[in-house]
Amino acid sequence: MASSPRRLSRPRDNRWIAGVCSGLGRRFGLGAGMVRLLFVLSCLLPGPQVLLYIALWILLPNEERYSAAY
Template sequence: MANALVLQRPRDDRMIAGVCAAIGRRLGVDPRWVRVAAVASMLLPGPQVLLYLIAWVLIPSE
């Protein structure tokens, strides 16, 4: 249970970098829903891609 509270990009549930899987695990949500929300947000103007890249660099891998 303590491992679910740590924000780490998993090695086994990655689509691109594991950022959405890490956020989904941390929030206790299926990572698929986080991915759907991330893709939907990419359709809106804003720095979503930049934030994803920053999260990719800052969130450590397992």
Template sequence: MTTTVKTTLTRSRHDRVLGGVCAGLAERFGWKPKTVRILFVVSCLLPGPQLLAYLALWIIIPADRH
């Protein structure tokens, strides 16, 4: 099984739960979307602006055209 890594960062349109940010990050780095989502939820238990970062990425990262 080969893993393909995208060269650009885009929000996923086909594997999205909320905004496609976690799935887009997973596609970009060759990870599984579920892993990125779990890491995000766990990081929300720690102090910091994780939710604001997610919202900013949702606004900044363009949607995938495919």
């Protein structure tokens, strides 16, 4: 049985600020802590990292939770 592809979304658990790093980690098979560390380190370099984070916060949907009861 093939697993379903992982959608890029912001999970409702394991969030610190908006869940962007956690969602990226889940999507690409990395730990949320590793993505957070990479983001913080990337902020030491010049570039639009914070703007990209804010854009992803706005554009990425929240993870949907389905209840067991229909």
